[in-house]
Amino acid sequence: MDKSSFGGVALAFAGIIAGLLIEGGRVGQILQPTAAMIVLGGTLGAVMLQFPLTTIGAAFKRLASVFFTRKVDNDATVKLLLSFANKARRSGIVSLDQDLPTISDTFLKQALTLAVDGTEPAELRKIMELQIDNHAAREEAIPSVFESAGGFAPTIGIIGAVMGLIQVMQHLDHIDEVGRGIAVAFVATIYGVGSANILFLPSAGKLRLRLHEDQRIKEMTLEGVISIIEGMNPRMIEVKLQSFLAQNKKTTEGQQP
Template sequence: MDILSLLGLLVAFGAIIGGNFIEGGKVQSLLQLTAFIIVMGGTLGAVLLQTPLKVFMRSLKMLLWVFRPPAIDAERQIENIVEWCQLARKEGLLGLETLSEQLEEPFSRRGLQLLVDGREPESIRSIMEVELESLEEQAMHAAKVFEAAGGYSPTIGILGAVMGLIHVMENLADPSKLGEGIAVAFVATIYGVGSANLILLPIAGKLKSIIHAQGRVREMTIEGLTAIAEGENPRAIEAKLRGYLH
């Protein structure tokens, strides 16, 4: 569980609701179903129009990363690569075959399989870099779904505000309906700007940081696998890979 993500949401909404309360406002004044439907429905519709189905579904799966990010342990990966190197020096590259079949992480398993197949170092690097680029591109497209939503929601909020003001203008002769229209107008703007800057854009930023960290570890893995294929000794490989930790 990523405590900072949960804490960030609590602090952000607590500050806004608390500030509203200190100024004498009521929580009920911020709850407007009409404004919520306009902003959230409009934003979702715009995102669905822009996004292919596969990318949208991937973004929903990646949303879990905000609170439960995938394990990224560069130190442990360096230890793994050094162990692979030691095993390859003792038993040859074919000694890695059983190990590659037991690995759960697909990227490392793919690299070890290339080693076992006896590919040249540059061939391994080329194949793995293409795979890395593809994985990062897919993940970034999914993260940008939330970035796009964060761009649309403030504009949809303004649209909701205009609609509320239109409702007000249509009912100038009936003062009893003016309050509702004005409330929808202002609350829609709050929903649009708030959802973008407190939820959607921070989610996109968090996902991008996780993708970047994954990419660094995978780049390190490519470097380690290439070094094993070139016959470098374990200590030299470890020294080289530790540069990625900084």
């Protein structure tokens, strides 16, 4: 469970509701199903026009990772790479061939397979960096979906407010209800701005952070495999790999279950 995500959403809503109540308002005043329908429906429609359905579906599936993150033991990956380095130094890089079936990380398995097959370090780096870049390009579309939603939602909220005002202006003969009608009309603007700044844009930022963390670990894995091919001392490899983990440990503090 990502405590930062849950705590942030809870604090945002608590602050807004508390401010409303302090000013003498009521929660019921901002609970307008029609306004929510206009904002969410309009935003989803605009996003569907911009992105293919497969990308949108993947984005909504990935939304859960904003609040729940899979625990990955990166230190175990470093230890595994160091064990491979020690074995390769004793028995040669070809001796790692028997360990390939036991590797669950597909990226590490592919890089190590190329290494065992005798691929030169420069060529291996080129191949695997291309894979990292292609993976990052595909994954980059996921946070972009929520960034676009965060851009559309406030504008759709204004449309909803204007629609509400149009309805109010058509009933000016009931002047006692004009004020209430105007207040209701502006609820759509609240939904648009609120959803953009409390949900869509922060979710995009967190997903992009997850993407960068995953990319950094792949880069660490690649450096480890290349260092093994080059015959670097395992202690030097450990120092190199630990430098990749330093930033990850800082960004993941507070996300422990």
